[in-house]
Amino acid sequence: MKTRETTRLSRTQVAIIGAGPAGLLLQQLLHVAGVESVVLEQRSRAYVESRIRAGVLEQGAVDLLDRIGVNARMRREGLVHDGFSLVADDDRFRVNLRDLTGGMNVMVYGQTEMTKDLIEAAELRGTPVIFEAEGVALHGVDGDRPFVTWRKDGQEGRLVCDFIAGCDGFHGVSRQSIPQRDLTTYERVYPFGWLGILADVPPCDHELIYANHERGFALASMRSETRSRYYLQAPMDVKLSDWPDERIWDELAVRLGPAAAANMRRGSSIEKSVAGLRSFVAEPMRWHRLFLAGDAAHIVPPTGAKGLNLAASDVHFLSEALLAYYGSGSTSALDAYSGRALKRIWKAERFSWWFTGLTHRFPDTDAFSRRMQIAELDYIKESRAAQVTIAENYVGLPLS
Template sequence: MSTHQTQVVIVGGGPSGLLLSQLLHRKGISSIVLEKHTRAHVLGRIRAGVLEHGFVNLMREAGCGARMDREGEIHEGFHIAHQGQLDRIDLAKHTGGDTVMVYGQTEVTRDLYEARDAMSGVVIHEAQNVQPHALTEARPFVTWEQDGEAQRAECDFIVGADGFHGVSRKSIPSDVLKEYEKVYPFGWLGVLSETPPVSEELIYARHERGFALCSLRSRTLSRYYIQVPLTDRVEDWSDAAFWQELKRRLPDEVAAGLQTGPSIEKSIAPLRSFVAEPMRYGNLFLAGDAAHIVPPTGAKGLNLAASDIYYLYHGFLDHYLKGDSAGLDAYSEKALARVWKAERFSWWMTNLLHRAPEGSETDLRLQRADLDYLFSSDAAQASLAENYVGLPY
C-alpha cells in the first residue's frame, strides 16, 4: 500500500472540492482531492449557472475569476411571468447594488481544474472504493484503490464534498446523523440548445399548465425547463413537443420571440429538499450536496456549496495560521443556519411557481394572491431579492 501525507483530504472533485483545495493551496495548506470519475465525466455535467455575488468574490479570491469576469453575464434582475404578464424583480435596486452572475457550473469547474493544474495541485481521478477511517481520532486517514493498487492518505481533516450518493455522509454513525427530506411530486425537464436566449434576464413562469424557466449559459447557448410529472421519461418528449409546451406556458410576446433548435442535452431532474445534521463528525466535515439538496427554483445548490467552502476555508486558515479552532468547531452550526434559510427560500419559490398535481382551486388562488402581493410591495420584492443574490456569509 502506498501512503501519502497531507493536511486535508477532500473527497469529491467537483467545483466545491476543487475550490477549497485551490483556496487552501494559496495559503500554504496542503490537500489531496479524490474523485471517483474521470475529469471528462466531471466536466460533462450540465448544472446550474446562476452564481451569487459571494461565490463570485470567492472565485476571484481563489485566483480563478479572470475568465468568469470576461465571459460571465452580470444580471441585475429577473422576470416572473404570471397571468399572461411579465413583472421584473430589480435585484440591484432592492439590495443596494448586489447582482448575480450567469456562468455555467461546467465553466466554473474548468477554471478550477486549470488553476489546480497551474499550481500542480494533487487531484486524483478514478479513485475507487474510497473510505474514510478513524474519524474521531487525532490523525484520520482515507483509503482508496488506484489502478488496482491500494492507497492511503493520512491527514488532519477530511472534507466530504462527494455529493448526495457519496461515501462521506454514510460514514457518520446512524445514531448521530439526522436527515430531513421533502420530495416534490414533479420534476424539471431541461433542454440545452445552441440558440440565442429569448431574454437577456431569466424568466420564471407560473402557469396553470405548470412551471417553466427560460435561462441561458451564454449569448448563443440557452437552457429551458418545464415542470413535468415524475412518471415522465426523456424519451416521452420530442424536441418539437418540448418547444410547443414551453411556448404555451410563456406570455405571448415572449413565446413569439423564442428561437428553437435541436436539443444538445435533455434530462429530467426530480425536485427535493434534503438536509443532514450535523455537518461535522469528529474530523470529518460535510460540504455541498453531501449535506444538503435544494430544489433548483431558487438557484441555491451550487451557491450553498460555496458558502460551506467559505466557512471551511476560513476555519482552516484560523486553525493552521493562528492556532484557533473556533471556526472549525462552529462550522456545522454556522453552515446549517444558512442552509436552512436557503431551503426555506427554495421551498417558497417552488410553491409559489409550480402547479401541484393535487392542488385545488383554493391553492391556485392563494398562489395568485401571493404574486399579487409580491408585485405590490417593495418590502416583499426586497426580501426576494436579498435571498436571491445570496444572504451574507
C-alpha cells in the same frame, strides 16, 4: 491531468473527497493560504468536466472566485444579471435586483465552466487531484490520525491527514461514513420533476424568466448568449421519448407567455433530462475530523438557484475554520463550523421551498390554492417590500 504519484501522497493536511465545485473550490481557498490538500474523485476528469449543472452564481460565490484568482474566463464570458422576471398566466413583471439590493446582482456562468476553471487552476498550481479513485474509504475519523484509502490503476493508495472534507455529493461515501445514530436528516421529496432542454440557440430574454402557468411551471435561462437552458415542470415518470423537441418548444411558448414566445429561437436539443426535486439537510455537518460540505450535507430544489451557491458558502466557512486552526492551533472555529453553515443553509432551504411552492402546481393545488398563488404574485408585483425580500435572498445572504 498530471499529478504526483500516489506513493508520494502519503501525507497531507486536508483530504478532500469529491472534485465537484465544493471540493475544488475548497482546495484553492486552502492553497492560496498555504494549506496543503489532496482531492480524490471517483469519476474521470472528462466526466466531471461534462456534467450539466446550475448556472447562476451569487455575489458571494463570484467574490470567492475573484479572491483565489480563478476568475478570468468568468469575468470575460459570464453574464451579469441585474434582475429576473416572474410570469403568472401571461402577466409578467421584473424584479430589479440591483435597485432593490443597493447594487448587487448575480452572474450567469455555468457550473460546468466553473469546474473546468478550477481543475485548470489545480493543474497549473500543482495542487493534487486524483481522478478515477475507486473504492474510496474513510478510516479513523474519530481519532487523531484519520486516513483515506482508494484504488487506482490496480494500485492501492493511502493518505494520512489531519482532517477530511466530504464534498462528494448526496450519494457519496462521506455522509455514509457517519453512524446513523449521530446524524439527523430532514427531507421533503417533491411530487414532480424538471424536464430540461439545452440547445445552442440565443435565449428568449436577456434575463431569467420564472413562469407560473395553469399547466405548470416553466423557466427560461441560459448558459451564454448563444446557448439556452429551458425547463418544464413534469411528472417524475415522464418519458423523454414522449417529448420530442418540437413538443417541448410548443409547451414552453405556452407557459412562458406571448412576449417570451415571440423571441424564442428553436433548435435541436444537445441534452435532455428529467431531474427530481428535493429538500434535504443533514445535521450536524461535522463528525469528529470529518466535515461535510455541499450536496453531501444538503440539497435544495433548483428553483432558487441555491445548490452551487450553498456549496460555495460551506467551503468558505470551512476554509476559514481550517485556516484559523492552522494559524493558531485553536479548534473553536472548527467547532462552530456546522452551526455557522447550517444557519445560512436553512434560510436558503426556506427560500427555495417557498419559491417552489409559489411557482409550481402540486397534486393538491385546487382552485382556491391556485387563486392564492396568483394573489401572492400580484402582491409581489405591487409591493416593493415584497420584492426586496425576494431580491435579497436571490442575490445571496451575506457570508457571515
